[in-house]
Amino acid sequence: MKTGNPHDTGTAGPRQPEQPAEAAAVTTGAPAAPGDGPQWIALPSGLLKVRRLMLVVWLGLLTLAAGLVPGLLAGPGWAAFALLPSAVTVWGWVMLERNWRSWRYAERSDDLLISRGVLWRQETVVPYGRMQLVEVTSGPVERHFGLASVQLHTAAAATDATIPGLVPAEAERLRDRLTELGEARSAGL
Numbered sequence: 001m002k003t004g005n006p007h008d009t010g011t012a013g014p015r016q017p018e019q020p021a022e023a024a025a026v027t028t029g030a031p032a033a034p035g036d037g038p039q040w041i042a043l044p045s046g047l048l049k050v051r052r053l054m055l056v057v058w059l060g061l062l063t064l065a066a067g068l069v070p071g072l073l074a075g076p077g078w079a080a081f082a083l084l085p086s087a088v089t090v091w092g093w094v095m096l097e098r099n100w101r102s103w104r105y106a107e108r109s110d111d112l113l114i115s116r117g118v119l120w121r122q123e124t125v126v127p128y129g130r131m132q133l134v135e136v137t138s139g140p141v142e143r144h145f146g147l148a149s150v151q152l153h154t155a156a157a158a159t160d161a162t163i164p165g166l167v168p169a170e171a172e173r174l175r176d177r178l179t180e181l182g183e184a185r186s187a188g189l
Contacts, residue, residue: 038106047165129185
């Protein structure tokens with residue numbers, strides 16, 4: 001996992017080799033010094049793999065249908081309709097990586113930051129004292145690829161936040177830490 005600016009797309013400067021998600025260092029949760037910026041943590045590459053697989057499966061079926069049905073019913077020239085879903089697949093392949101690179105989260109002393117978005121960047125700040133529930137979920141596809149998501153619920157529905165595609169051990173560590181900090185902050189109210 002990489003740390004750094006949440007909006008760094010990795011286009012400037014030399015590229016650092018990426019570590020596997022299981023061997024990557026994870027922050028210990030210690031708050032950063034007051035003058036330091038947050039230590040951003042990137043999402044594991046497994047999320048990108050799952051999203052690309054889903055893209056290829058669904059648009060592959062659409063490409064097959066868009067080429068086969070018109071080709072059989074109206075003639076082989078109409079099979080060119082299959083080019084549109086193929087082009088969308090190529091475009092989606094690139095955009096999924098840009099979206100995956102935009103996701104970051106950072107644990108600070110009083111709150112959790114979640115940053116995401118390529119064109120419209122969004123940064124969510126969730127104060128620990130406002131958290132009511134922290135869930136770790138993993139659907140069948142996520143479980144197959146060894147991923148889990150952490151969902152944070154607060155009193156205001158607009159501030160609910162999700163961190164997708166984490167390694168299950170990191171998701172559980174984050175859940176336990178956020179729950180502990182949330183209880184400590186809410187007890188002090």
